[in-house]
């Protein structure tokens with residue numbers, strides 16, 4: 188029996204609808220404006236949410252599309268292929284929702300997940316000024332006071348930090364006993380952004396994905412009710428690792444989309460641009476490079492959807508495959524965007540040429556949700572059976 192590498196008819200319909208939406212709404216003027224001004228496209232997100240692209244994998248009972256990770260990747264890939272910045276701005280507002288779906292109470296899901304499906308915005312905050320890759324090294328503290336938790340700490344590089352309705356925040360709920368057990372005392376809390384003591388400072392000057400909001404978030408005696416604890420106290424680190432295994436395949440899909448979009452741009456460009464009396468596309472060096480990149484994109488795409496397919500079939504993400512997909516697809520996106528810009532020559536260096544934005548937007552896929560070195564660390568640990576640090 189053959190393994191199917193085809194999208195189903197329904198998946199193909201979702202792909203076409205996502206592509207049509209992106210081609211119509213991601214205008215070059217809006218892309219340039221949001222990129223230059225570092226502006227979140229609120230009106231575009233409203234339209235996207237009305238059609239439900241952002242919530243494609245949220246269960247129907249909470250107002251979503253009721254599909255799964257593959258369909259979510261399809262939307263992410265198509266949006267990113269048309270414009271990575273605007274595409275991500277439309278989809279990142281649900282960042283972290285799986286943690287609520289997997290571990291939230293029914294009341295939390297009904298209140299918070301439904302809000303996101305309706306077009307609200309959330310975030311997931313773990314990174315701190317001194318703890319990024321070392322995600323168990325956080326210092327934000329939550330202390331129980333009667334029937335409330337009081338949170339103090341600083342979170343760094345938080346997507347949607349200054350535009351979200353609420354953020355899922357990790358905080359230490361137990362003292363650190365030893366370096367090797369520090370991951371055990373971390374818990375997740377829902378923190379509404381209008382609570383006293385919540386402050387977000389938008390981070391300006393990002394290299395890419397400038398249409399998305401990123402902020403430094405400080406929590407100064409932020410009080411939340413007991414009912415805002417997500418899942419079990421002390422299990423937050425495990426929830427986060429599980430979430431990353433799930434979310435890494437979307438970053439892989441984002442990277443594949445960016446690579447595809449950059450390749451389309453360069454193929455168009457080298458057909459039109461002439462040097463030495465012939466189109467650039469006539470030079471075999473350029474043909475070969477584009478052939479190599481197209482092959483790598485296909486390999487990255489197959490790996491990414493395979494990682495997600497295993498997740499659908501077995502009901503849980505495959506830690507190794509998710510890490511492989513994210514690392515490899517990110518590297519292919521950066522490499523493809525780099526060559527695409529190179530073959531645009533000087534024009535590629537100017538921000539009016541979209542390839543310039545693809546080049547800058549590609550880089551984040553090698554950094555967030557685990558830098559590529561962390562992905563290799565995961566793969567190697569699993570191959571060698573290494574536990575701990």
Ligand SMILES: Cc1cc2nc3c(=O)[nH]c(=O)nc-3n(C[C@H](O)[C@H](O)[C@H](O)COP(=O)(O)OP(=O)(O)OC[C@H]3O[C@@H](n4cnc5c(N)ncnc54)[C@H](O)[C@@H]3O)c2cc1C
Nearest residue numbers: 311312313314318319320321344345346555556557558560
């Ligand atoms: C635009 C943007 C949006 C983000 N959104 C979010 C968000 O919404 N929520 C959130 O919690 N975080 C978010 N992040 C944070 C992101 O996940 C971290 O930046 C990332 O995990 C790397 O952490 P760090 O920046 O502290 O780098 P560090 O941990 O200081 O690492 C620096 C570099 O050192 C290398 N390195 C680190 N450890 C190892 C190792 N063990 N072996 C080999 N090499 C290593 C890697 O190359 C790494 O890139 C975002 C970041 C950016 C830039």
